[in-house]
Amino acid sequence: MTHTHDISFSSPAARLQYLLLMGLFRLAVTRGLYGRFARGLGRMFSPENAVFLRVNGGAPFRISLNDGYWTRFALYRFPYEPEVAAALYAARGRTPLFCDLGANKGYWTTQAAGKFERVIAVEASANTYAALDQNAGKLPNVTLHRAAIHARSGETLTFLNTHLSHASARLLGAEDAGHGDQTETVTTLAINDLVPAGTAALIKLDVEGAEVAAIDGAARALRDGSVLIYEDHGNDPACTPSAHLLGLDEMCVFAIEDGIAAMPSINAIRALKTDPYKGYNFLAARAGSPLLAAMIEGFAMPGQSR
Structure with a gap:
């Protein structure tokens, strides 16, 4: 089974936040740290920053970059379920x-x-x-x-x-x-x-x-x-x-x-x-x-x- 995904960003700042978040996630060793990283980094950026995820050409799914759940499972650990x-x-x-x-x-x-x-x-x-x-x-x-x-x-x-x-x-x-x-x-x-x-x-x-x-x-x-x-x-x-x-x-x-x-x-x-x-x-x-x-x-x- 193949899973292709394309992402776009709400703004250049959202792209930067995404890159920092993915880098920080690689340092986390527990489930709880994922959420803390996302929320902490989110306070440094606009709450409107988001990624739009398209999977296998489907409709876009908006993920707020201060969301510790979806940034972890749908972005960092893609594919999701x-x-x-x-x-x-x-x-x-x-x-x-x-x-x-x-x-x-x-x-x-x-x-x-x-x-x-x-x-x-x-x-x-x-x-x-x-x-x-x-x-x-x-x-x-x-x-x-x-x-x-x-x-x-x-x-x-x-x-x-x-x-x-x-x-x-x-x-x-x-x-x-x-x-x-x-x-x-x-x-x-x-x-x-x-x-x-x-x-x-x-x-x-x-x-x-x-x-x-x-x-x-x-x-x-x-x-x-x-x-x-x-x-x-x-x-x-x-x-x-x-x-x-x-x-x-x-x-x-x-x-x-x-x-x-x-x-x-x-x-x-x-x-x-x-x-x-x-x-x-x-x-x-x-x-x-x-x-x-x-x-x-x-x-x-x-x-x-x-």
């Missing part, structure tokens, strides 16, 4: 609909816009949604929603924006918000109300702890043959979303980091999750899903340029 890119290519031409749920700033939304007839992106955080709208709001086949994916539509929940990283924002649970964290209210959407009846969609689900509720709200969509790309985090030894999925009738789970491989048990999934700081992406669908069968065939095609 190549296993998800492989799943998108395996589904290309096999379903008209891709749903990016927990879309963050729209990286996968912009990547999917050129591969599927229709893309739906959902993000709960108001500030992150604004960045999503900036990146993908004008793409003609993309529909955006500011909402939280959950079991039922139309409820109101509290959403926590952590000061540590926008990528860690989540629905507020039993733990209190930390110092510097902010909360906001958000309405909910169920996957069944996003995916039209009879459509087998490819659904990327990254909802930071609300996976079980989101899966419960996708029961009809999964019966219709939809396929989930979901995250099972390395710091969860119980493998909560995977355990829930494997407990459902006729549900199949697959690892996709090196091709595609069936995961018959929680022990098999747990054995793959060796990094407690990493979110691991898996594939799940009902056994009779034609889209799943087509994607398995797509993963198996040798030498295909992605």
